[in-house]
Amino acid sequence: MHLSKLYLKNFRNYKSLQLHIEPGIILIQGSNGEGKSNLLEAIYILSIAKSYRTRNEKDLIYKYKENDIDFTQIEAKTLHNQIESEIQINYHISKPIESIKNKIESKTNFTKSIRLNGVNINSSTLVGNLTAVLFNAEDLDIISGSPSVRRKYIDIFISQLNKKYLIALQNYQKILIQRNNLLKIIRKGKANKEELYFWNNELIRSGTYLVEERNSTINLLNKLSLPIHKDLSDNQEDLNITYLPNISDITQENTVIKSFEEQLIIREKDEILQGITLVGPHRDDINISINKMNAHSYASRGQSRTAILSMKLAQAKVLMDFYKKEPIILLDDVLSELDIHRSKKILDIATKYTQCIITTSDENLLNNPNILSNQKFKIQENNIFSTLK
Structure with a gap:
């Protein structure tokens, strides 16, 4: 599978853009701030139905001014x-006039719609139609950042494969909110501890499924990442990815449930005192080690890039096996901070995919004979134009 056409309207720094794209390696060069990452973000939104860079989708709108811009559009054709x-994917803005207490007030409404071949669909239905794997600088936070970053990474990955997981995750988050609210009410003496029984069972039921799916997916990711990382590091480094569940025993479903129940009993007083749920997959973590050393504490930026790239390429293999089509590989400024040898290995791997889009701020790469790209583009002043192949 490959992306053949991309249309953007009022997206980020692009007022309007039409791009025809060929299979193979696509190289896009531009200075920092010119919109290279915005371009890859738009493509990735078409894959997972949401931005990986912002929770507020209004940030996607071109120079957002309520009176000037009323929609943003991302459109693509794939083969x-x-x-x-x-x-x-369309983002609509409207300003209905409302009469409140004899005053005319203006309120901005923001809506999102998704269409596949002209038919309206929801976000979960979109996932899997255009599969993509993205690497960007922020992905280094998977190693250097907090556990929440690693949980987000694995949750997005599993959700690309399993729509049931996404629904379970959303349900778990709703249960968590309700249970936390109840814990605060109990702390104030306005409810009894017995009322936790229902929400404990709901938390265990929903959370057990998340734990099991995370465990199996992380084990698979670890298995597939190891040989890729060995190759990228010339057999100098061993990568190991380990699931660190918040509950102790996850060897079987019944032991997950039992461990969950036991931990909720043990931590009940602390949870009521703090007014938050302290047990469950929302407290999970992932340990990433290189040569048995915790990468969070000891890995260099170059090592971290290589480790994350290995994980992303393993993710691409899982997606390819699952959907029976190659994902589009999106590499945002991936070659920076990598030595020539590792850069060449990355490019060699990229050529194995039907389409790989690489961005860079290094203008010299446009004329690099080692990069056998099918197309080369340059971004300047919010415009993108093709250079000689």
């Missing part, structure tokens, strides 16, 4: 086995 598909 797979000679079959063309069209994906369109």
Whole structure:
């Protein structure tokens, strides 16, 4: 599968953009701040139906001014086995006039719609139609950042494979909010501890599924990442990815449930005192080690890049096996901070995919004979134009 056309309207720094893209390696060069990452963000939104950079989708709107811009659009055409598909995501802005207590007030409404081949669909239905794997500088936070960053990474990955997981995750978060509210009410003496029984069971039921899916996916990711990382590091480094669940025993479903129940009993007083749930997958973590050393504490930026790239390439293999089509590889300024040898290995791997889009701020790469790109583009002053192949 590959992306053949990309259309942007009022997206980030692009007022309007139309891009025809070929299979193979696509190289996009531009100075910092010109919109390279915005371009890859738009493509990745078409894959997972949301931005990885912001929770507030209003941030996606071009120079957002309520009176000037009323919509943002991301549209693409893909080809797979000679079959063309069209994906369109629209963000609409409207300002209805409301009369409140004899005053005319203006309120901005923001809505989002998704269409696949002209048919309205929801976000979960979109996932899997255009599969993509993205690497960008922020991904280094998977190693250097907090546990929440690692949980987000694995949750997005599993949600690309399993729509049931996404629904379970959303349900778990709702249960968590309700249980936390109850804990605060109990702390104030306005409710009894017995009322926790229902929400404990709901938390265990929903949380057990998340734990099991995370465990199996992380084990698979570890298995597939190891040989990729060995290759990228010339057999100098061993990468190990280990699931660190908040509950202790996850060997079998019944032991997960039992461990969950025991931990909730043990931590009940602390939870009531703090007014928050202290037990469950929302407290999980992932340990990433290189040569048995915790990467969070000891890895260099170059080592971290190589480790994350290995994980992302393993993720691409899982997606390819699951959907029976190659994902689009999106590498945002990936070659910086990597030595020439590792950069070459990354490029060699990239050529194995139907389409790989690479961005860079280094203008010299446009003329680098080692990069056998099918297309080369340059971004300047919010415009993108093709350079000689």
